[in-house]
Amino acid sequence: MSTEFHLKAGAAARDAYALDIDPERAGWGHSALRVLDLPAGGHHSFATGESEWIVLPLAGGCTVRTDSGETFELTGRESVFSGVTDFAYVPRDARVRIDSGAGGRFALTGARCARRLPARYGPAHEVPVELRGAGHCSRQVNNFAAAGSFDCDKLIAVEVLTPGGNWSSYPPHKHDECRPGEESELEEIYYFEIAAAHGMDGVGYQRVSPSGHGRGTDVLAEVRTGDAVLIPDGWHGPSIAAPGHTLYYLNVMAGPGADREWLICDHPDHGWIRGTWPDQPVDPRLPLYEAPAGDAR
Numbered sequence: 475m476s477t478e479f480h481l482k483a484g485a486a487a488r489d490a491y492a493l494d495i496d497p498e499r500a501g502w503g504h505s506a507l508r509v510l511d512l513p514a515g516g517h518h519s520f521a522t523g524e525s526e527w528i529v530l531p532l533a534g535g536c537t538v539r540t541d542s543g544e545t546f547e548l549t550g551r552e553s554v555f556s557g558v559t560d561f562a563y564v565p566r567d568a569r570v571r572i573d574s575g576a577g578g579r580f581a582l583t584g585a586r587c588a589r590r591l592p593a594r595y596g597p598a599h600e601v602p603v604e605l606r607g608a609g610h611c612s613r614q615v616n617n618f619a620a621a622g623s624f625d626c627d628k629l630i631a632v633e634v635l636t637p638g639g640n641w642s643s644y645p646p647h648k649h650d651e652c653r654p655g656e657e658s659e660l661e662e663i664y665y666f667e668i669a670a671a672h673g674m675d676g677v678g679y680q681r682v683s684p685s686g687h688g689r690g691t692d693v694l695a696e697v698r699t700g701d702a703v704l705i706p707d708g709w710h711g712p713s714i715a716a717p718g719h720t721l722y723y724l725n726v727m728a729g730p731g732a733d734r735e736w737l738i739c740d741h742p743d744h745g746w747i748r749g750t751w752p753d754q755p756v757d758p759r760l761p762l763y764e765a766p767a768g769d770a771r
């Protein structure tokens with residue numbers, strides 16, 4: 475199975491970024507992801523170019539400023555396992571500066587786009603927290619930039635938390651064809667963090683199998699904190715959390731379609747599992763946390 479789609483932590487580092495995936499590096503047209511580590515008192519500036527971006531704190535808080543004069547104070551969070559975070563949207567054709575007094579780690583989720591939308595603040599209390607699946611397929615989805623939750627031109631991004639021992643991104647599904655009303659064509663990046671337990675770092679597993687379209691993506695990867703998996707096409711799932719270790723992944727998606735929508739097709743051999751969920755309880759460990767009741771700024 476190909477390893478070109480599994481980027482181990484550090485393998486895609488570039489300049490200031492611990493992870494830097496742009497369309498050229500991925501070999502596709504739209505989706506991008508950067509992970510930025512800043513020390514206490516650190517700062518970083520970048521040009522958005524032809525992409526829209528969301529600055530999403532993974533750990534810590536920051537101030538985001540644009541060259542148009544907007545300033546957004548992001549409270550952030552202790553870690554991806556501790557709570558929902560606020561975030562900032564910045565448009566294409568801008569310059570942005572990120573400052574962090576206490577330091578932290580920040581994801582920049584991006585997508586090439588045509589429209590230049592206004593820079594905006596995304597409060598944590600407005601992030602829809604969804605419990606998806608049931609039983610051992612239970613997981614939590616923080617829909618901070620889902621298609622119906624926050625306005626972007628092309629970018630779709632969500633966070634998924636899977637309790638130890640559970641499977642998510644299941645049943646395997648795909649979105650590599652444009653079939654109006656049924657399936658949308660979206661490139662996708664998975665970025666992983668895994669909660670340590672009993673002094674041990676955790677692992678997870680990610681499967682992607684060929685769908686007969688595109689590049690024939692075929693991956694079975696043992697993933698660790700800081701790893702990423704590129705999914706230009708194919709049936710993706712399951713994402714498996716090892717017992718005792720909560721699995722987090724950040725999904726970044728974008729595609730060529732005129733409509734910004736997430737339409738998926740389940741694998742025909744495994745889609746039946748959805749029919750078992752109504753008879754099972756959601757994992758009682760979920761939600762790991764909920765969005766705060768009010769704006770924490």
